[in-house]
Structures are given as C-alpha cells and as structure tokens.
Amino acid sequence: MSDINIKITDRKGVLHEILAPTDMAMNLMEIVRSYELAEEGTIGICGGMAMCASCQCYVKSEHELPEMGVDEDMMLAEAFHVEDNSRLGCQIQMKPNLEGLEVELAPEM
Amino acid sequence: MIHTDILIIGAGPTGLFTIFEAGLLKLKCHLIDALPQPGGQCSEIYPKKPIYDIPAYPEILAGDLTSKLIEQTKQFKPGFTLGERANTIEKQEDGTFIVTTNKGTKHQAPVVAIAGGLGSFEPRKPPIPNIANFEDKGVEYIIRDPELYRDKKVVISGGGDSALDWAVFLSDVASEVTLIHRRNEFRGALDSVDRVQELKNLGKINLITPAEVKGILGKEHVTGVAVEKKGEEPFIIDTDHFIPLFGLSPKLGPIANWGLEIEKNAIKVNNALDYQTNIPGIFAIGDVNTYPGKLKLILCGFHEATLMCQSAYKRIHPDKKYVMKYTTVGGVEGFDGTKKEAPKAVVKAIQ
Numbered sequence: 504m505s506d507i508n509i510k511i512t513d514r515k516g517v518l519h520e521i522l523a524p525t526d527m528a529m530n531l532m533e534i535v536r537s538y539e540l541a542e543e544g545t546i547g548i549c550g551g552m553a554m555c556a557s558c559q560c561y562v563k564s565e566h567e568l569p570e571m572g573v574d575e576d577m578m579l580a581e582a583f584h585v586e587d588n589s590r591l592g593c594q595i596q597m598k599p600n601l602e603g604l605e606v607e608l609a610p611e612m
Numbered sequence: 613m614i615h616t617d618i619l620i621i622g623a624g625p626t627g628l629f630t631i632f633e634a635g636l637l638k639l640k641c642h643l644i645d646a647l648p649q650p651g652g653q654c655s656e657i658y659p660k661k662p663i664y665d666i667p668a669y670p671e672i673l674a675g676d677l678t679s680k681l682i683e684q685t686k687q688f689k690p691g692f693t694l695g696e697r698a699n700t701i702e703k704q705e706d707g708t709f710i711v712t713t714n715k716g717t718k719h720q721a722p723v724v725a726i727a728g729g730l731g732s733f734e735p736r737k738p739p740i741p742n743i744a745n746f747e748d749k750g751v752e753y754i755i756r757d758p759e760l761y762r763d764k765k766v767v768i769s770g771g772g773d774s775a776l777d778w779a780v781f782l783s784d785v786a787s788e789v790t791l792i793h794r795r796n797e798f799r800g801a802l803d804s805v806d807r808v809q810e811l812k813n814l815g816k817i818n819l820i821t822p823a824e825v826k827g828i829l830g831k832e833h834v835t836g837v838a839v840e841k842k843g844e845e846p847f848i849i850d851t852d853h854f855i856p857l858f859g860l861s862p863k864l865g866p867i868a869n870w871g872l873e874i875e876k877n878a879i880k881v882n883n884a885l886d887y888q889t890n891i892p893g894i895f896a897i898g899d900v901n902t903y904p905g906k907l908k909l910i911l912c913g914f915h916e917a918t919l920m921c922q923s924a925y926k927r928i929h930p931d932k933k934y935v936m937k938y939t940t941v942g943g944v945e946g947f948d949g950t951k952k953e954a955p956k957a958v959v960k961a962i963q
Contacts, residue, residue, distance in 0.1 A: 543902075544877030548730055548862060554657050555861065577799035580771050581858055583739050585794070612736060612861060 531592035532558035551593035556582035558592035619721035624652020626898030626913030627727035635688030642691035651678035687946025730862035750834025878902035886923035
C-alpha cells in the first residue's frame with residue numbers, strides 16, 4: 504500500500520480527508536498543492552526550500568516527524584502566526600509512518 | 613522617456629533569456645525590476661541553492677545561472693531600470709505602451725513582456741492589526757534614508773541580516789535602538805550577531821528576546837509599541853519609529869490592475885500560439901503566466917520567451933518575413949558589433 508490517509512484543515516477551516524502517495528517523493532506542501540487545498544500562489548512560493556514559510560502548518564497529531572533542519576528552524580523564526588507545533592509542509596516527506604497525520608494550514612502570510 | 617522594442621517586466625531567468633532571443637531578431641530590450649539587481653528569485657532568495665533541471669547543467673547554483681544568463685545577453689546591450697516597480701501602463705494611439713514605474717520613470721515600447729515570476733518582492737508585513745494606519749507615519753518596512761532616524765527612538769523587529777545590520781548601523785545614528793526578536797537565536801551572519809552582542813553589552817542596543825511586537829500606539833504618528841515577551845507581562849516601549857524587517861515576499865502587485873485576465877494569481881495567456889495576454893501586444897512568460905498544463909519551471913520560461921519573441925517580431929515588423937535562425941548556422945551578431953560564429957574549419961564540403 505503506497506497511500507496513506509491524512510487530514511488537512513484548510514485556511515477556511517474546512518477539513519479534508521485525503522489519500523497521500525508515499526512513493527512519489529512528495530512532501531506535505533506538494534500534497535496541499537496537488538489537491539488544491541490552498542489558492543495557487545499562496546503556498547510553496549519558494550518551491551519547497553524552506554525559504555518562504557508560505558506552507559507553514561500546525562501539526563495536530565502526535566506523529567514522529569522528521570527532525571527540524573536549520574533552514575526550517577530559522578525560517579520559522581522569521582515567519583508570522585508561529586505556534587509551538589508549527590512546521591513547514593515542504594520539509595515533511597510523505598512516509599508510511601505518517602498514516603493518520605493531522606495538520607492545519609497556518610494563515611496566509 | 614526610455615524607448616525600446618520589447619519592454620520586459622522582471623529580470624529573472626526568463627526575462628534575461630528573452631534579451632538573447634530578441635537580440636537574435638535584432639530587437640532591443642529594456643528590463644524593469646523591483647529588485648536592485650537582475651536575477652529575480654534566483655539571486656534574491658536562493659543564490660546558493662543548486663538547480664538540477666537546467667539542460668546541459670547537471671548542477672548549477674541559482675546565482676551562477678543568472679550570472680551566465682547576464683553574460684549571454686551582454687552583446688545585445690539591454691537597458692535596465694532596477695529598484696523600481698512597474699506601476700501603470702497606458703496604451704498609445706500608435707499601438708505602443710507607456711509603462712511608468714513607482715519612481716516615475718517612463719518607458720515606451722510596442723511590445724511588453726511580463727516576466728515577473730511570482731511578482732515583485734515586497735516587504736513581509738507582520739500581522740499587527742493596526743499597522744497599516746501607521747505606514748509612513750513611523751512604520752517603515754525599508755530604510756531608505758538613515759538620517760530620518762537621527763536622534764530618534766527606533767524599534768527594529770526581526771532576526772535576519774537586515775534586522776541585525778540596521779540595528780548596528782542605527783546604533784550610531786538614533787538616540788535609542790531596540791531590537792526585538794521572537795527567539796534568542798538569530799539567523800544572520802555570525803559577525804553581525806557578534807556585533808549586536810557587543811553593542812548590547814555596551815548599552816548601545818536594547819535587545820529583547822524572545823519577544824514580539826503585538827501592537828502599535830499613537831494617533832498621528834507612532835509613539836510606542838506593545839511587546840509580549842515570554843514569561844513576562846506585556847509591556848510598552850516608547851518609540852518614534854517601528855521598523856519590521858522580516859524579509860521579502862512576492863506579490864503580483866500593480867500588474868493585477870492592468871486589465872489583464874488573471875486566474876489563480878497568474879496571468880492567463882494563449883499558450884497555443886504565443887503567450888499573449890488578453891491585451892494584444894502584452895505577453896506574459898515564465899512563472900507569472902497560466903494556461904492548461906502550465907509548469908512553473910525555468911526551462912519552460914526559456915521556451916515561452918523564445919516563442920513570444922517571434923510574435924513580438926511580427927508585431928514590430930508586420931511587413932517583414934520572419935525566418936527562424938539557428939545560431940549554429942548564422943552565429944550571433946551583437947548590437948555591440950561583435951560576431952560569434954562557428955569556425956569555418958568545422959564546415960566540411962562534400963567533394
């Protein structure tokens with residue numbers, strides 16, 4: 504099984520239960536874009552290099568996520584609406600262990 | 613007034629490559645960009661990031677790519693209006709367009725090519741409810757004239773190079789400098805961080821971390837900012853200026869008001885033909901445009917620029933026949949008198 508079930512609450516508060524492939528080297532930001540859960544041009548602006556924070560999301564579930572790298576950590580230091588559970592979607596690769604992941608998109612910057 | 617054949621808005625990779633393709637057709641280009649240097653996102657946001665999908669370059673740094681593009685266009689002597697944003701466009705009776713920047717520079721051309729990428733880079737504004745009321749009344753996102761702050765109280769917010777560097781610079785100009793950052797760590801250059809630390813120890817910079825500015829006080833002008841620091845009661849700092857320095861973010865900007873058909877923050881174009889917008893004579897190429905199947909890739913921008921130049925040629929020279937040329941056959945003849953062509957020795961005649 505190469506798809507996992509994840510829950511994403513968009514910026515309007517609408518919950519989307521979607522299937523995310525784990526065999527296409529996609530990250531969470533790309534999943535959001537491919538399902539068009541945020542307006543084009545408002546997410547993944549830097550292309551996924553942890554350099555814009557437009558894909559910031561709040562992680563609601565207790566999943567073990569990849570450790571935050573320096574770029575992501577520093578970008579979140581400059582971003583707005585940052586909470587303790589903030590992560591950049593572009594730095595979260597879709598892996599089987601993320602089955603059931605729940606996130607909420609942070610407001611547009 | 614600056615006159616040219618193709619006025620290119622945006623000096624990123626697509627805009628830069630347009631100069632070359634237009635040059636092959638003997639069309640002159642002038643570029644406008646809001647950034648102070650050419651290169652767009654590649655040189656502004658990620659100059660040191662490697663790109664892997666440029667044909668013939670297994671790996672190239674974004675900054676090096678733009679440098680090479682600039683080198684490739686030199687013989688076509690492009691003009692640049694940098695550090696200015698294209699604000700308005702007016703169509704003239706003769707079919708040409710006049711584009712005026714935010715600083716009043718006027719440009720006239722029969723063809724306008726919007727190669728604006730994700731838009732013009734504008735300061736990222738913190739989500740403070742009343743901040744818009746104080747813009748240019750004590751709130752500045754860009755420091756244009758440091759003398760404005762002489763003997764004044766200044767609060768700077770942010771943790772990057774701009775925040776650090778300006779805090780250091782203004783410590784010698786302002787009567788009081790406060791630097792506020794959400795974290796104890798800064799993402800700027802190490803020597804800038806050290807300098808701020810040193811000035812803090814000398815009492816020349818008031819450093820408040822981890823903290824955030826949450827409100828602005830004042831009536832006609834800023835008189836103070838409300839600060840929340842972790843583990844403390846919110847407090848107010850009296851100040852004459854609040855300068856949030858949180859980097860830049862791309863916006864479509866004034867182009868959105870030019871009467872162009874916009875879809876999902878991008879400009880709709882006719883990709884079946886020539887990447888022309890709904891206004892004849894105005895083209896949109898690269899990441900700024902949209903059409904069925906659009907891919908936002910640099911190499912797609914190069915392709916779009918090439919096709920667009922053919923239509924530009926036909927618009928500028930309706931009576932001349934356009935013949936597609938190969939640089940391998942005809943070489944490259946620059947506007948500066950230079951000519952590059954294959955050595956004759958490589959051309960073999962059949963006996």
